[in-house]
Amino acid sequence: MSKQQLSLFDLNQFTQSPNPHSPIYDPAWDETDTQQENIDTVLEQTKGTSKPDDNVLEQDKQNTIKSAPEQSHWVEKYTVIRYGKEHYYYRYLWMSGRKLHHVHIPGGNVKSAIAIGRKSAVEAAIADGQTPTEIKKLIHSWRNHQS
Numbered sequence: 208m209s210k211q212q213l214s215l216f217d218l219n220q221f222t223q224s225p226n227p228h229s230p231i232y233d234p235a236w237d238e239t240d241t242q243q244e245n246i247d248t249v250l251e252q253t254k255g256t257s258k259p260d261d262n263v264l265e266q267d268k269q270n271t272i273k274s275a276p277e278q279s280h281w282v283e284k285y286t287v288i289r290y291g292k293e294h295y296y297y298r299y300l301w302m303s304g305r306k307l308h309h310v311h312i313p314g315g316n317v318k319s320a321i322a323i324g325r326k327s328a329v330e331a332a333i334a335d336g337q338t339p340t341e342i343k344k345l346i347h348s349w350r351n352h353q354s
Contacts, residue, residue, distance in 0.1 A: 280339050282329050284317055297326045299346060301339040308339075313349050325349060 280301035287294045297312040312329060314322035325346075332342050 282326055299329050310346055
């Protein structure tokens with residue numbers, strides 16, 4: 208007796224009947240859209256000389272000398288956790304290029320009158336336009352002369 212394997216799938220529906228998923232041709236696909244005929248490609252748009260848009264409030268000046276960005280600097284309160292308890296202090300931060308620098312402002316925690324006074328002195332120096340180098344010298348002078 209010969210054994211014949213029973214098929215798991217009915218393959219006749221795929222091999223002998225027409226494919227129900229075959230694409231249907233639509234002649235409208237061959238017609239060009241009249242609106243798109245007048246549109247330039249991105250490459251064609253960039254080849255021409257572009258004039259500034261008059262509707263934009265500020266225009267980038269073509270012949271400006273680019274200068275280095277101003278150094279930004281500020282004072283912030285930061286946290287130190289010792290023995291599970293949080294302590295808050297002040298520090299001075301400044302940006303140099305993409306690098307962030309910081310230095311602790313001595314005088315105790317944020318509740319100390321000395322720390323509050325020194326924080327105010329640093330903020331006043333920032334407002335006066337002093338450079339980060341000058342402000343660092345001021346902070347380091349407080350480290351050397353605890354007052």
